[in-house]
Amino acid sequence: MDLTALQKCIVLMFSFLYCCVHGANSELQNEIKDPDTLKWPNKEESSRGENILKYPLLPSEFSSEDENRTTSRELESKAWNRSPEDNIEFRESKSQSSTSPNVYFTKVQTKEHVAIHYPNVPSNPNNRLQLDPEDAATLASVIATTSKPSESTNYNFFTDFGDLQKLSHAANNSRNELIKSMEITLDIVKHSFWGDQNVIFSPLSLINILALLMLGAQGRTFNELASVLRLDPLDSTKALKFHQSYQKLRGYLSHKTGKDISIEMANQIFADKHFPLDNAYVKESLEFYDTPVKSYNFGSDGKYFQDQVNQWVRVKTRGKIQSIIDKAPSADTSMALVNAVHFKGNWEIPFLEKITRTASFYVKPNETIDVEMMTNVLTIPYFENDDYQMIAIPYKGNQTGFFACLPKASNGIEGLKQLEKRLSILQPKDLEIRVRQMMLKKVAVKIPKMKIDTDGHMxxxxxNMGIPSMFHAQWANFSKISQHDGLFVSAVHHRAMIEVNERGTEAAAVTLGAGDRIIEDPPTPFIANKPFMFFIYHIRAKCILFWGRVTRPEWT
Structure with a gap:
């Protein structure tokens, strides 16, 4: 290899989100009758309808009296000890989403889970804000290739479920202060131009890959990456604390919680056999990001590498994405960094498939399309102001929700664009405050079945967000990754897919039971028959897993 050659670096991100509409069986639902079978921090506040997102409850926080009550324990055992065979039909019914960078990527998936309980209220003992994450994946990767420099240019290379006790108070503060997914997400929205397109992307995947790049950056490139990740470039200790915090966040999100809950994160570095990586970078990427290194000869083994990665994609996305690499990497490829986040979720209260109906979706005031509209009546967190309605549809697991924001304007896509503009200029704390201000409310939800696939360059x-140097061979400085000159990022490719649908027979029995209990007072309508936006938000970790917009729902 020519040591003076440029080492081109390609960043890829892959995300796969599988949001399922699938509930517990009717026996489990019928057993949950007394709100006192589950403990909450403050019954007076709960009875007044206080915000349930405010009171996360871990099993370790149950009192001795609560632990002696067998009903909720038996329910958890039934729901979380389901065998893989029992879940075959269950899994096939789930909705899915996936985001993915499209060049070279890989993901090592772990089977660990997390669950957090949110309190019930007497008015709705069956509402547990829950998530069953197991079917979403995000993958980010960086690929380095080599190209010869022009002669006239000088190149400078520049845990048990609910086990939050392992996260100390200091670690919690660091995670909340340093990993600002809400802020970074709004920054991406602000600097994006999507026109009339459907969009899905994973901020978590993007943050992961930028952090891996920052780990190996110096000089101007380090300063830009640190600024985008909301760190002080002049405070070197902040970067170390960020890596340590992300290490804890990864461990928390992927910690085992049960068979019905899964948020899985993995990384991989692919390096050319002739391209030496810095030992310290290899060690730290493994320590902080659990990122092993696998070597290839990209010149002679490029086709084999392509086949291996595409096979991995098919397995990890359960066939939803057949391939991500369209052609074998060239001989001048030197490195690829890959991140994957996989999420799978079932609705706590499923939608009833037999009442899904064809309905009109108003893309614009004078343009409608037919969609398959799902319907449910739920007691869920709800927020409303002059601009939009926001709901949080719970998933099993008590920690993550599908937050949908519906503009009140009736001018279709333009109304969505106006809402996105308003939200993008908000302080991140403002949106977090609005999430905390959500109150339990009975809502008649109508939301379209949809499959959204976004494939684009970042x-x-x-x-525009403030990282120009890493894309230029003259400016990029990744000298902590390798001492070879000329390593730079040539592309950041992000692919995302989301599929949302309802479950069939098993879910139908649960839904009918739930419907009988909650149709008492007229519910507040939330009718998503026009463009809207959504995000999948891990409430306790304060982490946005996916963000998207729906302009033309499709279901094929």
Whole structure:
């Protein structure tokens, strides 16, 4: 290999989100009758309808009296000890989403889970804000290739479920203070131009890959990456604390919680056999990001590498994405960094498939399309102001929700764009406050079945966000990754897919039971028959897993 050659680096991100509409069986639902079978921190506040997101409850926080009550324990055992064979039909019914960078990527998936309980209220003992994450994946990767420099240019290379006790108070503060997914997400929205398109992307995947790049960056490139990740470039200790905090966040999100709950994160570095990586970088990427290194000869083994990665994609996305690499990497490829986040979720209260109906969706005031509209009546967190309605549809697991924001304007896509503009200029704390202000409310939810697939490059967005140097061989400085000159990022490719649908027979029995209990007072309508936006939010970790917009729902 020519040591003076440029080492081109390609960043890829892959995300796969599988949001399922699938509930517990009717026997479990019928057993949950007395709100006192589950403990909450403050019954007076709960009885007044206080915000349930405010009171996360861990099993370790149950009192001795609660632990002696067998009903909730038996329910958890039935729901979380289901065998893989029992889950075959269950899994096939789930909705799915996936985001993915499209060049070279890989993901090592772990089977660990997390669950957090949110309190019930007497008015709705069956509402547990829950998530069953197991079917979403995000993958980010960086690939380095080599190209010869022009002669006229000088190149400078520049846990048990609910086990939050393992996260100390200091670690919690660091995670909340340093990993600002809400802020970074709004920055991406602000610098994006999506026109009339459907969009899905994973901020978590993007943050992971930028953090891996920052780990190996110095000089101007380090300063830009640190600024975008909301760190002080002049405080070197902040970067170390960020890596340590992300290490804890990864461990928390992927910690085992049960068979019905899964948020899985993995990384991989692919390096050319002739391209030496810095030992310290290899060690730290493994320590902080659990990122092993696998070597290839990209010149002679490129086709084999392509086949291996595409096979991995098919397995990890359960066939939803057949391939991510369209052609074998060239001989000048030197490195690929890959991140994957996989999420799978079932609705706590499923939608009843037999009442899904064809309905009109108003893309614009004078343009409608037919969609398959799902319907449910739920007592869920709800917020409303002059601009929009926001609901949080719970998943099993008590820690993550599908937050949908519906503009009140009736001018279709333009109304959505106006809402996105308003939200993008908000302080991140403002949106978090609005999430905390959500109150339990009975809502008649109508939301379309949908499959959204986004495949695009992030170079322009990241440049506009403030990271131009890493895309230029003359400016990039990744000297902590390798001492070879000329390593730079040539592309950041992000692919995302989400599929949302309802479950069939098993879910129908639960839904009918739930419907009988909650149709007492007229519910507040939330009718998503026009463009809207959504995000999948891990409430306790304060982490946005996915963010998207729906302009033309499709179901094929």
């Amino acid at each position: 170079e322009e967005i990241l440049t």
